[in-house]
Each structure stands twice: as structure tokens, then as C-alpha cells.
Amino acid sequence: MTFSILARDPKTGAIGGAAATGSLCVGGWVLRGDIRAGMSASQGAAPSTFWGEDVLGLMRDGVSAAEAVARVVAPDQGRDWRQLSALDLNGGTGVHTGKRNTPVMAEYAFETGIAAGNMLASDRVPAAIAEGFLGAQGDFAGRLLDALFAGRAAGSDSRGLMSAALLVLREDAAPLTLRIDYSEDPLADLRALLSRATSGDYGDWARQVPTMKAPQRVLDE
Numbered sequence: 001m002t003f004s005i006l007a008r009d010p011k012t013g014a015i016g017g018a019a020a021t022g023s024l025c026v027g028g029w030v031l032r033g034d035i036r037a038g039m040s041a042s043q044g045a046a047p048s049t050f051w052g053e054d055v056l057g058l059m060r061d062g063v064s065a066a067e068a069v070a071r072v073v074a075p076d077q078g079r080d081w082r083q084l085s086a087l088d089l090n091g092g093t094g095v096h097t098g099k100r101n102t103p104v105m106a107e108y109a110f111e112t113g114i115a116a117g118n119m120l121a122s123d124r125v126p127a128a129i130a131e132g133f134l135g136a137q138g139d140f141a142g143r144l145l146d147a148l149f150a151g152r153a154a155g156s157d158s159r160g161l162m163s164a165a166l167l168v169l170r171e172d173a174a175p176l177t178l179r180i181d182y183s184e185d186p187l188a189d190l191r192a193l194l195s196r197a198t199s200g201d202y203g204d205w206a207r208q209v210p211t212m213k214a215p216q217r218v219l220d221e
Contacts, residue, residue: 001102002043003117003157004030005129005147006087009140010112015039015087016168016176018144020186022119022157027165027179035169035212036060037089044083044101044118048076055086055094069094083107085114104158110134115147122155129154141168141176141194148187164190171212 004019017039019030032040032052037060042052051072058068065086073079073096080098083105087093093114095107107116108126113133115126132150136143144166152161164186168176178193180186196202210217 001045001119001157001159002026002030002047002083003115003120003125003129003148003151004041004043004085005113005115005133005144005151006039006041006085006093007113007133007140007144007147008087008089008091010091012140012170014140014168014170014173015089016140016144016166017041017087018148018164018166019043020148020151020157020161020164022159022162024163025179025181026163027167027177027181031165031167032056033167033169033175034060035171038065039087039167039169041085041116042082043116044081044098046078046081048078048082048084051076051082051084055084059086059088064088064090064094065092066094069096083116083118085116087113115151117151117157119158120155121158125151125154125156127154141166141198144168145187145191145194148190152187161186166190166194172214173211174206174209176206 002021006017037056040052065088080100101118104120105118106123110130115129129151133147136146165179
């Protein structure tokens with residue numbers, strides 16, 4: 001019911017994810033991140049938000065993304081209805097796609113990330129998402145959003161899209177967490193929100209709040 005990408009930016013050390021779906025509130029359901037651990041995307045016919053959190057906990061303890069996914073998935077009797085992607089801080093990836101998710105299901109790992117989806121119009125969608133990200137110009141958040149547009153162009157969720165989300169984490173910046181919970185054109189609305197959130201007075205303010213590298217930062221007078 002969803003397609004997503006998790007990726008790492010080697011130049012800045014940022015990690016991030018983006019997701020879109022033909023249902024409501026994809027950001028709250030799917031994307032999780034921890035700058036001390038990595039990123040996760042838990043989706044599928046019956047997604048488990050616990051999976052997303054549990055895989056982050058394991059990666060925070062030094063477990064690789066692939067092993068963390070394997071450990072989380074194995075004991076869950078509902079795993080055939082779920083899909084889980086993970087990205088660790090070294091750029092390692094893991095993915096599980098349960099066989100009872102709604103076709104078309106697909107996944108695609110690349111050097112700095114992982115893309116996956118289910119209820120897709122084409123099994124080409126995850127590869128197109130990765131290619132869209134790798135071929136995009138500009139900053140990391142913008143490239144993640146470009147990846148969603150590429151996924152839509154390659155077939156998208158078979159129902160069309162209703163919601164979209166973006167999550168970017170960096171040690172030297174405040175979290176960027178943006179959600180379009182319902183829209184007739186969620187990708188366009190997410191692009192507009194990204195522009196607003198990173199420019200003007202709001203963008204200036206967000207660049208002055210505490211970060212992992214500057215936890216006691218105060219606003220400029």
C-alpha cells in the first residue's frame with residue numbers, strides 16, 4: 001500500500017527517508033529515524049509500528065540493518081503481511097517483504113540506501129525511486145522528494161497517492177520532519193511545504209535551535 005526510500009548522504013552524514021501511499025497519514029505509520037541508529041520504514045498490508053521502533057533499537061546497539069531486520073521479523077507470526085526496510089549508519093541495508101502483502105511487491109537496494117513498496121502498479125517502482133534519488137541534483141531532502149516523484153512516474157501506488165512524508169536527520173541540524181496526511185496531490189504539497197520549512201523566517205529559526213552537535217545552542221539576539 002506504500003512506497004518508500006531510506007538513504008544516507010555521505011557528504012553531510014545526514015540520514016533520511018521519504019514515503020508516499022494511496023491512503024492517509026503515511027508519515028505517522030511508516031517512517032522512523034534516530035540519528036544514533038539509522039532509519040526504518042515499516043509498511044505493508046498490516047504494518048507494525050513496533051517493527052520500525054524495534055529495528056532502530058537494535059541498530060542503536062550496533063546490530064547491522066540486515067541482522068536487525070532478520071531479528072525483528074523472525075518471531076512475528078504476522079510477518080507475511082508486513083514489509084520492513086532499514087538503513088544503518090554505515091549505509092548498510094536490510095529489507096523484508098512478506099509474501100501475503102498485496103501485489104505488486106518489490107524492493108531495490110543501492111549503495112547508499114533501500115527502496116521498497118507494495119500494492120504497486122509496477123515492480124519497476126523501487127528501482128525508479130533509487131535512480132531518481134541517485135540522479136537528482138540539489139540538497140539531500142530535495143533529492144529524497146525527487147525520488148518519490150520518480151516512483152510515481154514509474155507506476156506509483158496502484159490506487160494513486162493520498163499522503164506523503166519526509167524525514168531528514170543530521171547531527172548539526174534540527175530534525176526535518178514533514179507530513180502531508182491527506183491531499184489530492186501530496187507530492188506537490190510536500191514540495192511546497194519543504195520550500196516553506198527551509199526558507200524565510202521559519203528556516204532561519206530552525207537553523208538556530210539545539211542540535212546533537214550543539215545541544216545548548218541559544219537563539220541569536
